[in-house]
Amino acid sequence: MTTVSVHGATKSFGRTRALDSVDLDADPGVTGLLGPNGAGKTTLLRMIATVLVPDQGTVSLLGRDPARPADRTGIRRRLGYLPQDAGFHRGFTVFEFVDYVAILKEMTDRRTRHDEVRRVIALTGLESVSAKRIRALSGGMRRRVGLAQALLGDPDLLVLDEPTVGLDPEQRLRFREMISQAGEGRTVVLSSHQTEDITALCGRIAVIHQGRARFVGTPAELTEQAAGRVWTDTQRSPDALTAWRTGDGVYRNVGDPPAGVELIPPTLEDAYLLLMSEPELEVTR
Amino acid sequence: MTGWHLDQESLRRYSQGVASPVLAASAEAHLVKCAACRDVISSYVDARRVEAIWREVVDRVDAPRRTWPERMLARLGVGEATARLVAATPTLRGPWLLAVAGVLALAAWAAQADERFLQMFLVVAPLGPLAGVAVAFAGGLDPTREIGLAAPYSGLRLLLIRTAAVLAVTVPIVAAAGLALPGSKWLAAAWLLPTAGLICTALALTSRMTPVVAVGVVAGAWVLVTAPATVAGHLGVAFGIGAQFFWLAGAIGGGAWLAVTRNTITIRLGRSA
Structure with a gap:
């Protein structure tokens, strides 16, 4: 059984088509949605989090249909969700906030619930700030609080919208470690516009652009798309779809290389930029 | 440390919690100072009991x-989890309640000055x-709405929990403003059934x-009529005897419909739910 199965999902907000017939499957492990801001990643993740219903197409989560009320509640009992703009009640401490979400997750027995709250607070390294008010925490710490609430109840499906946005490099590394651990034995679907995060974490990726899935496959398969299309030169090549000057003074060009240039192995970022530069190119594996 | 130690029977009784208060106090005072007796008593202590006590201590220390x-609701018999959900209702924050009270106080003051405003109240x-x-359900005011x-x-x-909480707080404010009105006191109660x-x-x-749209539709229709x-x-x-029965029927009908369909309807708490 595929944990997440989205087929032909389409969603419009007024005249704007946020998603256009997107297909996506995800199984245990970390699946990443990569794409620029406004590409439709959040819309797709909200569908997977049962918060949004597609106008057309089907969504199956954990073998259930989120369009049916009884199934939807069953899915939500096994789901953890970190929204992009996760807000917090101003006066709550870390413990109080996670405890509040635990109540919304139907953990009514106080003792058991507090044990679970302590468990996720420890998992995310928040013990030392457990009694602090959330408004006094840094952005990175708040993001961790968001992850802690998503981990309540040890969910089978974890949906994380831009989990590393706004974090400094050290915090991002710690967060990657936590997400990587969370992805052991469960299905994690996350979004990012950072190719480094996707490369570091995801076994499978979907590149979303202008509401469509431009690529679905492994990071290696995406990187392979740019094989033979990256070269360095002393100047910006007119044949390049995109080019930039690197720290060592040479230009890294991505596009259709002219004859005689020195080709170099591509990175995931090269392939992503190539895909974004060539919107007609669409590969789904 | 003294040469005196607790005997086996005293240790057993103390560890099982059946020692007399005098023996328990003596044993406790001695155990604080005597490592030998602490070692001995550890074999008598039920690990599960110690764990349960420790859990209780930890819970008391770092529980919210x-x-x-919440304390007031607990005294009224409301469950701890429900009380927490009520306490997080955005509408129950001071600034919002002050705004409601302010508007109604203004309406009551205007009614004192001119009788036409009395009816508008x-x-x-x-x-x-x-x-x-x-x-209580507006996206911008409930920071955890998406979660x-x-x-x-x-x-x-x-x-229902949030609505009950909102009514419990706002109805007394409106009632207090109504009591400040001049003239017949039926005015102070005529708005309750509507x-x-x-x-x-x-x-x-x-x-x-969504609740915001539903309230907008109902409030708009109310004002227009x-x-x-x-x-x-x-x-x-809107407020005569016949109208009061109409509103009573509306309240009972709406409530009964929610009760009958509670397991099958999907409540749209947010724009996209």
Whole structure:
């Protein structure tokens, strides 16, 4: 059984088509949605989090249909969700906030619930700030609080919208470690516009652009798309779809290389930029 | 350390919690100072009991402190988890309640100055509690709305809990403003049944639209119907005996419909739920 199965999902907000017939499957492990801001990643993740219903197409989560009320509640009992703009009640401490979400997750027995709250607070390294008010925490710490609430109840499906946005490099590394651990034995679907995060974490990726899935496959398969299309030169090549000057003074060009240039192995970022530069190119594996 | 130690029987009785108060106090004082007796007693102690006690201690230390509304609700017999959900209702924050009280105080003051405003008070009065219900679910005011939408907690239950909390706070404010009005005291109560009818209708509509939109529809219809009639002096249209029965029927009908369909309807707590 595929944990997440989205087929032909389409969603419009007024005249704007946020998603256009997107297909996506995800199984245990970390699946990443990569794409620029406004590409439709959040819309797709909200569908997977049962918060949004597609106008057309089907969504199956954990073998259930989120369009049916009884199934939807069953899915939500096994789901953890970190929204992009996760807000917090101003006066709550870390413990109080996670405890509040635990109540919304139907953990009514106080003792058991507090044990679970302590468990996720420890998992995310928040013990030392457990009694602090959330408004006094840094952005990175708040993001961790968001992850802690998503981990309540040890969910089978974890949906994380831009989990590393706004974090400094050290915090991002710690967060990657936590997400990587969370992805052991469960299905994690996350979004990012950072190719480094996707490369570091995801076994499978979907590149979303202008509401469509431009690529679905492994990071290696995406990187392979740019094989033979990256070269360095002393100047910006007119044949390049995109080019930039690197720290060592040479230009890294991505596009259709002219004859005689020195080709170099591509990175995931090269392939992503190539895909974004060539919107007609669409590969789904 | 002294040469005296607790005997086996005393240790057994103390560890099992059946020692007399005098023996328990002596044993405790001795155990604090005597490592040898502490070693001996460890073999008598039930590990599960110690773990349970330790859990209780940890829980007391870092469990969330209850806010005064939570403590008050607990005294009224409301469960601890429900009290926490009530305490997090956005509408129950001070600034919003002050705004409602301010508007109604202004209406009551205006009514003192001019009798025409007295009638308009009745039109405005139900809008306070109605707005409270809408604000309790407004996306911009509930920071955890998105997380709540993806949680399994029953949408209908949350809707009813928050509505009850909003009514418990706003109705006394409106009632106090009504009592300050000049003239007949029936005015102070004539808005109650219309408010109940409007709230129940709005709640029933939440299976079709979000609470904010449902309240907007109901409040808009209320103002469109009652304001012209009240201005024209036909108070009976909205507040007469016949109208009161109509609102009572609306309240019972809306409530009964929610009760009957509670397991099958989907409450739309947010725009996209």
